[in-house]
Structure formats: C-alpha cells, structure tokens
Amino acid sequence: MSVEAGRGDGVLPGSFDPDFRIAVYCSLAVLTASYGRVLYHVTDVVGGAQLMLATLVGSVALGVAAGWFLRVRTALVLTALFLGGGFVVYFLSVPESQRALLSADRLLSDTAALLTGLSVLRLTQANVWALSVAPTPVFLSWYLAVRRRYVGSVAVGGAALSLVVLTGDAGTVTTLAGVAAAAAVVGFGTLDRHGGTAAQVDTLVILLAAMVVVAATLSVVPATRADPVLPDGGSPSGVTSLVNAEDRLEVIGSISLSPQVQFTVESRVAAYWTTSTYDRYTGSGWVRSGDTEPYAGQLRGPPSGGTEVEQTVTAETEVGAMPATWRPVAVEGLPADRVQVTAQGTIRPTTTLDPNESYTVTSRLNRPDPSDLRVTGDDYPDWVVEQYTQLPASTPERVAERTRAVTAGAETPYEKAVAIESYLESNKRYSLTVDRPEGSVADAFLFEMDAGYCTYYATAMVTMLRTEGVPARFVTGYTTGERVGEGKWVVRGLDSHAWVQVYLPETGWVRFDPTPVSARESAEFERLVDARESGEAGVDTEGTLESTPVAPADGTESGDAATTPTPTPIGGEESVGTQSAPAGDTEAVASAPTDAGPDLPSTETLVLWGVVLVGVGAAVRRTGAGTRAVRAVWLRRRGPRRDPDAAAVRAFERLVYLLECQERPRRTGETPRAYVERVTTDDRTRLILRTYERARYGDGVGRVAADAATDAVGELVRERTLPTRPFVR
Numbered sequence: 001m002s003v004e005a006g007r008g009d010g011v012l013p014g015s016f017d018p019d020f021r022i023a024v025y026c027s028l029a030v031l032t033a034s035y036g037r038v039l040y041h042v043t044d045v046v047g048g049a050q051l052m053l054a055t056l057v058g059s060v061a062l063g064v065a066a067g068w069f070l071r072v073r074t075a076l077v078l079t080a081l082f083l084g085g086g087f088v089v090y091f092l093s094v095p096e097s098q099r100a101l102l103s104a105d106r107l108l109s110d111t112a113a114l115l116t117g118l119s120v121l122r123l124t125q126a127n128v129w130a131l132s133v134a135p136t137p138v139f140l141s142w143y144l145a146v147r148r149r150y151v152g153s154v155a156v157g158g159a160a161l162s163l164v165v166l167t168g169d170a171g172t173v174t175t176l177a178g179v180a181a182a183a184a185v186v187g188f189g190t191l192d193r194h195g196g197t198a199a200q201v202d203t204l205v206i207l208l209a210a211m212v213v214v215a216a217t218l219s220v221v222p223a224t225r226a227d228p229v230l231p232d233g234g235s236p237s238g239v240t241s242l243v244n245a246e247d248r249l250e251v252i253g254s255i256s257l258s259p260q261v262q263f264t265v266e267s268r269v270a271a272y273w274t275t276s277t278y279d280r281y282t283g284s285g286w287v288r289s290g291d292t293e294p295y296a297g298q299l300r301g302p303p304s305g306g307t308e309v310e311q312t313v314t315a316e317t318e319v320g321a322m323p324a325t326w327r328p329v330a331v332e333g334l335p336a337d338r339v340q341v342t343a344q345g346t347i348r349p350t351t352t353l354d355p356n357e358s359y360t361v362t363s364r365l366n367r368p369d370p371s372d373l374r375v376t377g378d379d380y381p382d383w384v385v386e387q388y389t390q391l392p393a394s395t396p397e398r399v400a401e402r403t404r405a406v407t408a409g410a411e412t413p414y415e416k417a418v419a420i421e422s423y424l425e426s427n428k429r430y431s432l433t434v435d436r437p438e439g440s441v442a443d444a445f446l447f448e449m450d451a452g453y454c455t456y457y458a459t460a461m462v463t464m465l466r467t468e469g470v471p472a473r474f475v476t477g478y479t480t481g482e483r484v485g486e487g488k489w490v491v492r493g494l495d496s497h498a499w500v501q502v503y504l505p506e507t508g509w510v511r512f513d514p515t516p517v518s519a520r521e522s523a524e525f526e527r528l529v530d531a532r533e534s535g536e537a538g539v540d541t542e543g544t545l546e547s548t549p550v551a552p553a554d555g556t557e558s559g560d561a562a563t564t565p566t567p568t569p570i571g572g573e574e575s576v577g578t579q580s581a582p583a584g585d586t587e588a589v590a591s592a593p594t595d596a597g598p599d600l601p602s603t604e605t606l607v608l609w610g611v612v613l614v615g616v617g618a619a620v621r622r623t624g625a626g627t628r629a630v631r632a633v634w635l636r637r638r639g640p641r642r643d644p645d646a647a648a649v650r651a652f653e654r655l656v657y658l659l660e661c662q663e664r665p666r667r668t669g670e671t672p673r674a675y676v677e678r679v680t681t682d683d684r685t686r687l688i689l690r691t692y693e694r695a696r697y698g699d700g701v702g703r704v705a706a707d708a709a710t711d712a713v714g715e716l717v718r719e720r721t722l723p724t725r726p727f728v729r
Contacts, residue, residue: 024150027181028142030184038120040052048127056134083136086131119167157185161179262491264316264489265311265323266488273477279388279474299347311324313358314357314358320349332362399442414510416468417470420465421513425514430523445459490543499513638710651688651692672689
C-alpha cells in the first residue's frame, strides 16, 4: 500500500461494503433448516425422507420465484391452497376406520396436544403430516423475504419453529439456531431497508453469538424426585427415567440407579412388571405412537387366552407409572378416570400415584412351549408389520449385514430372536458407565461400544430383529425385585430395566432379555449394599430388614436377592427366550475390540464453539484488534531482500506507521519529508527518508543502502515498542 494514498480517510484495511440481502437469505436458510431438520427427521424415522428433502428444496425455489413474479394477494391464495391441500392429503392418509373420529372437537384437541408437548412422531401418519405441513411456511417465508417483508417472513418461519419446539421434537441446538437466525433476518433486513455499515454488522453478529452462548449455558432441566434412574456425572443435566410412562425415551450416557423402594407387589407370580412399550425407533431413542384412551373397564387379552393372575401394587413413593404383569386386562382400586390405556396395550396413570396408594391389576399370561415357538411362521397381521418393523432410513446397512451373519443358522422368527439375544449376551459387557454415542444407538452399540446397559442391549436387539422383518418392540419396567414373603416383592429403582418383546403369530408378544443377567444383578446388589452401609433413606421396608440378602450367583434367573428362591414364571411373555443356547456360529461374527481413537466432541459442543468463534471474529473486526495485530506483525518483519528499492520503500512505510501510532497521523497533503521532519529529529529517520526518496524518485539504491534503512527502522521499532512505551493504535 502506498503511503501517499489512503491516509486520513478512516477506512481500515479489509473493510467492505456488505450486501445485507445475502446475509438475510443466509439467515433465513438457517431458520428454514432449523424446523425443516425436525420435519426431515420425522420422515427419516417413519418414511419419506427423500420426498421431504425434495419438498423443502422445491418450496424454497418456488417461494423465491414467486417473490419476483407474483403479487402478495396471489401468493397468499397459493399459500391457502398449500395449507388446504396438505390437510386433505393428511385426512385421506388416515385409515378409514379412524376418519370417523376426526371431528372438529378432536382436531382442536389434537392441535392443543401438539402445542403442549405431543411429539409429531406420536401421530399415526406422522410422515404424511410432516410432508403436508412443510410447504406452507417454507414457501411463504421465502416469498416474503424476496419481497423484503422481513418481519412477516420471520413471523411465518418462527411460527413453524415454535410448533416443533412446543411438540418437543426440536432439540436445544436446533431451537437456538432457529431463534438466532430469526433475529438475524430481522437485523440484517433492517440494515438492508434503512442502510447500514460493516461496524453495525459486526455488532449484530456479536449480540447474536452472545445470545446463543448465554442461552445454551443457562439451559438446565430441573430434577424431580419421583424418578428412579439418575444420570451419572457425565450425563445430561436433570433426571431421566427409564420406567415412568412417558411418551418418548431418549437413550442417554452413564446412569446411577436409585436404591430407594418404589413399590411393593403382592402376586403369586414372579414377573417383570411392565410400565411402557415403544414402537417407533428414532435412532437416538424411542417414541410411543398412537392415542391414549380412557380406561373403559376391560382390555384386550393375548390371542391365545392365557391364565388369569392378579397383582396388587402399592406405591412406597411417588410413582409416575402403573407397573403390571403383561398382559393387563382389568384394573381395580383406582377411579376409571385416573387410568389410561396406550395404543400398545399398557396402562398408565393420569396423575402420579402417591405413597401408600394401591391398585389391583388382572393380567392374562400364556405358557407357550418353546418347541411350538420354534416352528412359528411369519404370517403377521398387516398392522403388526407396518408398526413394528419400522426403522429410520438413516440406519447404517452394516447393522443388517451383522444381523444376517448372526442369524445365518436360524430359520424361524423365534430362532432368529434367540440367536440375536445370545449374541448380545455373549459379546457385550454390562456397564452403567458409558458415553452416549452420536448417531444411531444400535449401530454404535454393535460396532463402536464394548459395553452398555439394558437400554443399549434392548435397542440393538429390536433394531436387528426389524432388519430381518421380525416385529419387535422396546419395553421398560422393573424386574421382579426382592422377595420378602410368600407372594410379596419389594421393587426398588435399581430394579428398573428395559427388554424386548417379539411378536409371534397365534401367541402374541413374547419377552426376550438380551442383557446379561448375572452382571446386571451383581451391579444392583453392590449398589444396594453401598446404600445400606451409607445409611441412605428409603432403601428398605419392614419386610426387607428381616433377612440379609446374599450376592446373586452366576446364572440366576430372578431379579431378587433374597435367600428364598423365586417361583418359576408362568407367563409366555416371561422369559421363554432368556438364557437360551446360541443358534448358529456366533464366534465368526464377534467383533474384536478396536482402538476408536480419541473421543470427539458432541455436535452440540462443536456448534456452540462455532458460534463462539464467529462472535469472537466479529468482535475482533468491530474493535479493529485483528487489523492492529496484523499491522503489528508487519511492522516487526524485515520483509524480502530481493529488490533493494522495494525494501527501501517498505522501510519508510514501516517508519511512517510507527510515527503515526506514537506521534500523530500524517495530514492530507503533507509530504513525506515535511511529516518526518516535523514529528522527529532522530538522525535514523532522516537516513530512512533519504533512502526512500532515492528509491522512489531518484535512480534507485543499492543493497547496502536498503539494508541500512531496514536496520535503522528495526532499531526504532524495538526502542519505541518496549513495555515502557507500548505500541498502541
């Protein structure tokens, strides 16, 4: 840069004239992607991901094109057609048996439910709903942005984002990105309409980055005391329950099981006490689809009838579920309006059960013969296949490849389930201390993790079965607990568990448990002993104090640690597949431990640090710190020596910059000689000035003269930038 040009004009090196419309469109793209990502995830889970991607891209293109050619009134009519057409498509996609239920009151109640936490994934035709909804906000928001109606554009896009936030389907990062993008559209749009400078852009970026970082840092989910499964130190903040009858369950990292007593059960059968079943696998967790209906006095039993068994459950603390042996058919002891029935056949309370509150459940259990199950075919009802073989489209193909290898020797669905169960029991180690993987939980557990706990085992088994077309679902509840008397069990939080149900024609749902029994019971026993030794409250009841539990022996089948043996379960759902011999050669597919390298930060962490870096970069630009840092380095460098004249000019430019920083700026029209002689009397500056004049206006200089000028300015820089006289500007 020539010293004669650019002085005193106030323009910093690297300044630019920003195009605010480009910034608006980039920000709107982020806003669209924030809610579009949620809708795409819905179709990835349920079906139609490629069509959703085409719908989003096509709606953006149509909105931009319409912004150039259509009037507002015409565009609004087109938007109404999109909205009405989407509703018609969704209505027609609902099974005919359910259309009669779609009254105005039902639509209003469903809309209210969506706005108060009902996940989109719980809708029966969630993918059709997402595809029907997507075009309207995308088209209209981009149309308004092209027409420079930025507030209206954000209002439309923000409404779509708010919907997926209220349904609970948008994560923290997605929400923060969308909110920041909406603010950016308004900010950059205002600068576009009313004019703005680069400094204002930097200020806006700094504010947006600070908003995102503060919001992400302060987002904490409060804990509740009714949940028996607690995340360990490395898990997300808050309390997560495996067993409360929630509509969705996210697989998390390390957990610590609570030793507190949750409830007691009086029953002549030792059983797994089911609380929830889930049908839709999202890749990171599970969702229960379908509506929850009021209890009407009787539930459907298993296909083959079964034996009636009664259980009386008494809450010992606040309990958010209704544990019961599968399959419940009747409930007594609670008002009917306090009991709900899920689409999967489990029962749940409308309000939390209080301590000492009890209810009685009648269940029907089968006693299937394993030899009969081995020859069961695959003649499944259509609704079972549609609902219980679903997998996200993004599930890696290697999961199916591994499953084919594991089940190579199995011919029937039952034999495939036994083979997968044995494979997982044999090849994975039980541990409550794990890092939550990115991406598909099942894929990560099979190929990247050597240990996990029940939710990982059960998720992997259901996923593997579904790749083979075998209907299966994810189930949560409690194992038997500690037997404290004839037909009486005490169940603690550490007995909470997850397992698998496989649908077999003419039998119904059959339980399989791929989690290693002895390792799980040993971990539960150690936790209980530690709790008793440390005097934790609520660990025992009067019955449990009458005998001292012993450590479970290898191969135990029950979940209790009492000295009295547990009676054999009679239910077909109660472990016909557990601890079975392997089918086929599983050694050939066992994966050896591999060094996965260092753990990478989570996506959320990377995004947050990216926002921080953008904010810091804008702050550096806004304050000029970056320019000053670059000029400070330039001031201290000699530069190349190839051309003596260029070296002499560079030495003089360094001198002028130094003097401007520490004396005064060079005035417009002031010659180089006049400026130097007025601000300093140092003989070295005159040497640098004379060398510069010969190089710039005379016959040039030699290497010796250029080196002398360079050395002289170097000495001045070192002297004038000592700590006693800091370099400023």
